[in-house]
Amino acid sequence: MGHFKLLDVFAGCGGMTRGFLDDGEFVSVGAVEVDRSAAATYAANFDPTGGHTFAGDIADYTNVPRADLVIGGPPCQGFSALGKRDPEDVRNQLWREFVRVVRESDARMFVFENVDRFAKTPEFELLRTAASNGGELADFRTQVFRLNAADFGTPQKRIRTIIIGSRIGPVVEPPVTHAKNPIGDVLRWVSLRDAFLAGPVVLEPGVRDEWFPESTADFQNFQVPGPFKLRDLHVTRRYDLTSEIRYAHIAPGKSRLQLPVELQYPCWRKNPAGASDVLGRLRWDQPAVTIRTEFFKPEKGRFLHPQWENGGEQVNRALTHAEAAVVQGFDERHVWHGTKAEIARQIGNAVPPPLARAVAGVVADRLQAG
CATH class of the missing domain: 3.90.120 (DNA Methylase; Chain A, domain 2)
Structure with a gap:
């Protein structure tokens, strides 16, 4: 059983939580998911009593538990190249609720996951601004990684933007375990x-x-x-x-x-x-x-x-x-x-657990170092 408290918002079916718990250093203390069936899937895997799974709108999530880490990926359709990319899409504003939960949980770190395109949106810049001087998360500093799930043992080429915020120091980039053309100890992509x-x-x-x-x-x-x-x-x-x-x-x-x-x-x-x-x-x-x-x-x-x-x-x-x-x-x-x-x-909306586990490893190292 891990000892770092993990809160997953926009949790979906629990792909991110699965990867973090597989790392061995984390324990789930809360989850938020508006889709009832997805919330039921999450609870069946990580919260059998349903006691800490909130199945509803994150704006109504007010009983926020203390956590060491908040993770989550707001719905990406507003940012996706397949969507209309409407700047007024309400889904593009959900990152603000993510910021609120990070603040109210007193987390030491957060991991924000989204589509590759998110790093080119105005919302990305607003999130970075929130974690800068004068912002709501002014004591956090952010690092941005562009990661391909295939590089971590997932049989899928899926590129995601991972933003790691920390108020206890920086993390290293997750080391790849697989590659299209492997060298040394790195393995070949999983076909x-x-x-x-x-x-x-x-x-x-x-x-x-x-x-x-x-x-x-x-x-x-x-x-x-x-x-x-x-x-x-x-x-x-x-x-x-x-x-x-x-x-x-x-x-x-x-x-x-x-x-x-x-x-x-x-x-x-x-x-x-x-x-x-x-x-x-x-x-x-x-x-x-x-x-x-x-x-x-x-x-x-x-x-x-x-x-x-x-x-x-x-x-x-x-x-x-x-x-x-x-x-x-x-x-x-x-x-x-x-x-x-x-x-x-x-x-289709899940974060691949092998990718999440790779991120969990560097986050756990940072939390352990304090």
């Missing part, structure tokens, strides 16, 4: 083949259709679907014949640009060069691209299963929820609550 066929969770390409098992549980006086084990999530959608024919044309590393004209949607014919990742197939020998919340829809990105030829049966479907969770770095310890769409959002 999908490593993750799906040789890792701690072996997921066979063959899956059943359509639904999770029938199961519900009570969470803070509401019924939520689940809990589901990782293998309960290894299900696929049913595709029509035309879709399956389209998928069968797409080789690893290729996309809808490989389709013959007669199989293209009219909008693709009008815009032949755009959205080159749409209907893309992953590669066995590489990490996945960034997993998003609609990974189960091949038309949304490069989410087709990597098996195409190479002596195996062709697999013409998108990743299952279980496969996407493994790509994010979750293992069979993690249990899940929610509908298929809700759990997909939890998976």
